[in-house]
Amino acid sequence: MFFAVFKDGEGCKSYIIANEACCAAAIIDPALDLVDRYLGEVNRQGLRVRYIIDTHTHADHFSGARALRDALHAPIVMHRFSPAPHVDLHVEDGHSLPLGDMRMRILHTPGHTRDSMCIHVEDRVFTGDTLLIGGTGRTDLPSGDPEQLHDSLFHKLLSLPDDTLVYPAHDYKEREGSTIGQEKAANPRLAHAERQDFVSMMNSLNLSAPTHLTEALRTNISGGKTVRQLLAEASARVPFMAMEELLRRLDTRANDFVILDVRERDAFMQGHVPGALHLPRGQLELRLNEVLPDPSVEVLTVCELGKISTLAAATLHDLGFPRATALDGGIAAWREQGHPLERADS
Ligand SMILES: [Fe+2]
Numbered sequence: 001m002f003f004a005v006f007k008d009g010e011g012c013k014s015y016i017i018a019n020e021a022c023c024a025a026a027i028i029d030p031a032l033d034l035v036d037r038y039l040g041e042v043n044r045q046g047l048r049v050r051y052i053i054d055t056h057t058h059a060d061h062f063s064g065a066r067a068l069r070d071a072l073h074a075p076i077v078m079h080r081f082s083p084a085p086h087v088d089l090h091v092e093d094g095h096s097l098p099l100g101d102m103r104m105r106i107l108h109t110p111g112h113t114r115d116s117m118c119i120h121v122e123d124r125v126f127t128g129d130t131l132l133i134g135g136t137g138r139t140d141l142p143s144g145d146p147e148q149l150h151d152s153l154f155h156k157l158l159s160l161p162d163d164t165l166v167y168p169a170h171d172y173k174e175r176e177g178s179t180i181g182q183e184k185a186a187n188p189r190l191a192h193a194e195r196q197d198f199v200s201m202m203n204s205l206n207l208s209a210p211t212h213l214t215e216a217l218r219t220n221i222s223g224g225k226t227v228r229q230l231l232a233e234a235s236a237r238v239p240f241m242a243m244e245e246l247l248r249r250l251d252t253r254a255n256d257f258v259i260l261d262v263r264e265r266d267a268f269m270q271g272h273v274p275g276a277l278h279l280p281r282g283q284l285e286l287r288l289n290e291v292l293p294d295p296s297v298e299v300l301t302v303c304e305l306g307k308i309s310t311l312a313a314a315t316l317h318d319l320g321f322p323r324a325t326a327l328d329g330g331i332a333a334w335r336e337q338g339h340p341l342e343r344a345d346s
Contacts, residue, residue, distance in 0.1 A: 001102070001122065004041055006034050011172040012061045014038075017121060018047050022100035026051040028119065028126050029169045030064035032226065038064070039071055051097055051104075053077045054220075055128025055169055056116040057084065059141045060210035063220045079108060081115035086223045091117070107156055111149020112137030118157055124165035125180070131157055132168045133178045136189045139202050141210075142217065146202035150195050158184060231307055234314035240328040241300055247339060249300075250274060256297045262312045263303050263331070271341035273302055273334065278344075281312050288319060298323040306330035 002018040008031045016038065018025035025047040027038055042049055049072045052065045056079070065076045066086055075088035077097065082090065091097070093108035107118040109130040116137070119126040129137030130152055139146040162181030184190060192198040210216070218224050225233075249257055250273070259276040261268050268278045279291045281303070292299065299321055303309035309326045316324035327334075335341060 019100040019102045024050045024099040032062035032064040035064045035067045049074045056113045079115040079117045109152035111152045114143040128169045146199040150198045234310045238313040239325045269344040274342040302327045304330045
């Protein structure tokens with residue numbers, strides 16, 4: 001068996017498991033930020049990824065499943081109750097997925113979410129957020145249910161042999177491993193074995209909402225993109241111009257070079273790069289022909305922090321301005337470095 005553990009900076013854990021005899025592999029609970037690392041490891045080990053598995057609908061991090069599918073052409077696997085439209089293979093309790101002669105057995109373990117499942121492979125179990133080391137997943141987020149979690153733990157997961165290794169989707173305290181037996185003995189939440197006791201303990205946890213809750217649900221459930229993805233895609237499509245280069249351009253001022261400030265009116269009035277034209281990003285498409293009649297010019301987009309201008313430059317490329325470029329940094333940095341600003345009088 002080949003086995004690799006990955007951690008992101010926020011306590012999320014993900015795994016590659018493979019049958020070395022036939023090189024078939026599965027990636028479990030991939031994070032979007034680590035996609036290049038999984039691909040690097042898969043290539044280094046010479047593995048063929050057969051399954052990309054999310055143990056449940058994650059509410060606190062962005063799944064890398066779709067990005068991996070694009071790169072690896074393997075199906076995205078989730079439980080039948082997953083609401084995500086991009087799932088290719090829905091599994092249910094008791095199903096098995098083969099990696100050569102190895103079998104990954106699916107245990108449906110609702111509670112943290114309705115679609116939560118654990119994956120039992122030989123000597124180990126991937127517990128998602130059903131069972132954590134020294135804890136359990138929370139049950140107060142969408143589709144969570146403490147009664148279901150109790151049953152999933154006490155009537156299903158904890159019935160696995162005591163020496164089964166436990167690999168959860170989260171660990172915030174850098175612990176390397178545990179077993180079902182160790183959790184039964186020391187996990188404080190599992191001390192509440194009686195159903196009603198467990199439910200009231202879970203209901204009284206009063207946890208704060210995860211940082212990226214809405215964006216995670218929006219992207220993981222509906223298949224939308226994160227804001228970072230949108231920016232990264234736009235950045236990959238446009239060239240950038242350094243501030244020093246813009247300063248040089250201000251001296252020589254070619255007549256096929258246009259600076260386009262895409263901030264709102266008030267911000268533009270308070271100070272902009274000398275000679276800049278103004279077209280707020282919200283009006284970009286509709287007023288473009290009027291403000292920029294010549295599509296052959298080089299257009300440099302400028303905004304406060306350098307993000308909206310990147311999106312605007314990508315839109316200009318789409319609209320037929322092949323020389324659109326974005327200022328590397330925004331007016332905030334320009335101002336901070338003491339470069340010239342012009343104020344609008346009206
Ligand atoms: Fe979770």
